[in-house]
Amino acid sequence: MPDNIVDLKNRPKLPAADIETLLTALVADDNRVQSVSLTCGTVWIKRHGDKGRNAIVAVQRAIARLLRLPFMRPSPTVNGEGMVARDLRRMDKFARADIPTAAIVYSSGSAIVLSDITPTVDQQLRTLRKSDHAAYDDLLVFCCAELGRLHAADLCHGRPVPRDMFVKDGRLGYIDFEEEPEAIMPLPMAQARDLWLFFLQVSDRAFDRKATQDRAYQAWANTAPQAAIAELGKLGRSMERFLWFARLIGRFHMGRDLRQFILATTYLTTVFNG
Missing domain, CATH: 3.30.200 (Phosphorylase Kinase; domain 1)
Structure with missing residues (x-):
């Protein structure tokens, strides 16, 4: 061999x-x-290749520095x-x-x-979307609970999206580890970013949105480290500054990314503002 x-x-x-x-x-x-x-x-x-990646990373790094958003800094090139x-x-x-x-x-x-790890969570969601809306929302909540368990183990993923997740023996598994945010920021900040990024999916895709957001956040917070929860509050306050502008743009063109940002950030801001 x-x-x-x-x-x-x-x-x-x-x-x-x-x-x-x-x-x-x-x-x-x-x-x-x-x-x-x-x-x-x-x-x-x-x-893996670096075609076009260096330019994207440079832009992301510049935006993070300009807008003072340290949790948006890209992983080392x-x-x-x-x-x-x-x-x-x-x-x-x-x-x-x-x-x-x-x-x-x-x-x-x-x-x-x-x-092969298929079906991915994304593939499971696509199937459930046609047949069982309650199970669909339950799967989103399960993923947040498992993210909390991941963070409790002093780990983070960096880009947690349904296509990079799968379920094995009742646990959530992960692939595609291209991001390494803990190399450029404190681990609790990277973990808070994990939750925010996945909440973009939860807030946009859930059928019973508010109830699923509540359940998903609580499922994560039940096991997530307190330091990560505190960092999520800081993240929400930082992103809240841009909500007015996002909503203004949305009046003219509401793309999916913008919609995800508005829904997720609005909810998480509400959680910490009471």
């Missing part, structure tokens, strides 16, 4: 035929995300190989804390191959 096949406890081992198929796929395509069917099942190739190293390091950190992640099948250069 080649040296760069990860051979750890509970990690998949590939037969020679699958290794050949996988290596062929790695060199024959350059899509950022690609699925490959092997005898052991489907695996996913994720390729690294190249493709550095992104893979970050992914692997953070996945190992989560696994050591018994937080589910995808299994690492293979890594080489700027590419990493992961086991």
